[in-house]
Amino acid sequence: MMVSTIDNLIGLGLLRQPRTVLFGPGQRTMLPRIVAPLGSHVLICTDERMATTAEYRALQSSLEAAGIDVHLFDRVQPDLPRGDIMTLQADLAGHRIDVVIGLGGGSCLDMAKVASLVLAHGGDVRDYFGENLVPGPVLPIITVPTTAGTGAEVSCIGVVYDEERGVKVGVASAHLEPSVAIVDPELTLSCPPGLTAATAADALSHLVESFTDRAKNPSPEDLDAHLYVGKNVLTDIYCRAGIRLLAGAIERVVDDPSDLGARSDMMLGAFCGGMALNTAGTSIAHAIQSPIGGLTHTSHGMGVGALLPYVTRYNLPVRVEVFAELAEDLGVYDPVAGALENAKAAITRLDGLLDALGVPRDLKALGLSAEQIDDVAERSLLSTRLIANNARPLTKFDAVQILERAYEGDRGWWSL
Known part of the structure; x- marks a missing residue:
């Protein structure tokens, strides 16, 4: 198993990608x-x-x-x-x-x-x-x-x-x-509003999770043996580019689904998310969503989107500087404010993008019952690969805390 820290101490950059990518309308x-x-x-x-x-x-x-x-x-x-x-x-x-x-x-x-x-x-x-x-x-x-x-x-x-x-x-x-x-962004023009929203929320979660992941500092043996080797300098480039694109496109697509320019930015942003997660991997929003999806038969995108506000708050105490960087890409950076204020502004802006997409603000809206929370927390821990990507360790107690806040729609700040 890789011995990892939060920070990319070895300056690693790694991408896995298709031989050819052809992007553009038509x-x-x-x-x-x-x-x-x-x-x-x-x-x-x-x-x-x-x-x-x-x-x-x-x-x-x-x-x-x-x-x-x-x-x-x-x-x-x-x-x-x-x-x-x-x-x-x-x-x-x-x-x-x-x-x-x-x-x-x-x-x-x-x-x-x-x-x-x-x-x-x-x-x-x-x-x-x-x-x-x-x-x-x-x-x-x-x-x-x-x-x-x-x-x-x-x-x-x-x-x-x-x-x-x-x-x-x-x-x-x-x-x-x-x-x-x-x-080809033209192929998304006929995408129904619900599916557009769910996939956009999924893309946003890929970018945020990949950017706030652990940087695992893998050895040469680890690089040879594992596909998902953590946040690194190359995935960070795609994460920040993708978040800038989605931050500028989501509300435009919601307002006018026929806006091909906005659809193009959305698709390019989603592509950036795929490039990042291909080596960084996703983390606990995806781990927790999996059993929720099985129980409620709700879409994956809406599930991870509903969890993202609570997962970001859970991770904030160990990722203040990283979330503060995202404030720039989300257009809410305040040069006078401190890192924590900018980090909170970034998370609040992410909340707003999810709200614009119509993502449920709590897990009740997905059909989860309070009695199912303990079972979901237990089953979430089975996704060991995803949990290992998260910057902050996750126990069953922590998973229950996230689920209870998400169930009630409590978007308060976790204690630092």
Whole structure:
């Protein structure tokens, strides 16, 4: 296990990223040119809604016009059930696939990653649950996100819901890093308001958690063995850029969902979140949300968004200077004020962005009951990888404290 401190004492910088990233309105039209050098038989993983859109039909037609054979799997469900992967494996038995394209939200992109794995190496996806268990290269993966939030277009993890075991588990490996990410903001224009809000809250949580994570100061052996090695100088660049973009775009998108400039900033900010979490990792907002989502069947983005005001307050005592830095990126920095005042101003501004998105201000609104708090706290501690990323240690007592404050909507300041 890495011996870590809060501060980046060794000046480490580390990024894992796709070979090619193509960003901008209309860039999805480049897809046939990108696919052609990689193969002539593609699998597209998407959901039923996306498969009926004019945008999808145009993409499939452009691939076929370039002489590329298209196999469509359009039954991806939210939270990517393991059963979907098993169905896809059965459907594709005997079919040649050279390239896998994920088109849609996070679950569709995750499906593309794990599909590329099981098609290349066989077996049950359970065989690969965990870190660095993928034995070698997978089929080339192209990600085309249609939401601005998950960061899955650039991350090397696929999250799967194992229905029989009742848990969400990650397949994490550098081999799952997409070959190409095509990030086209025009694809988010039709994103419904609720999904826009949930994914934006998710992106904000990725950026804040990655920036306030532990800096683990890994050894060369740690860097070789682990994907998530903590906050570092390169992830910090993406975090600050992403937070600036979201701070300037969220309210504009809420006011006018057709604002392509604001949608572009949102999508670029979400991309920055994916770049950061790919080595820094997320932390306790995600750890606590997981059992809450299982109990209440509420969206991941709204869950982490509802927890973020309370997690930031919990971490503030050990991250005053870091939150004070964010005040600059959030546009609330006061050069006359001290670090603590600026840190609190940053957290308050984050609260305002979440409120603008309509994120619930307390856990009651998600359907959690007071009687479930102890169980959620207990189950949160099972996410040891996420908890290890957090700057402040977390015990069950601490988790209960966070949950009780979040349940009551108590946005007071934790004692320093």
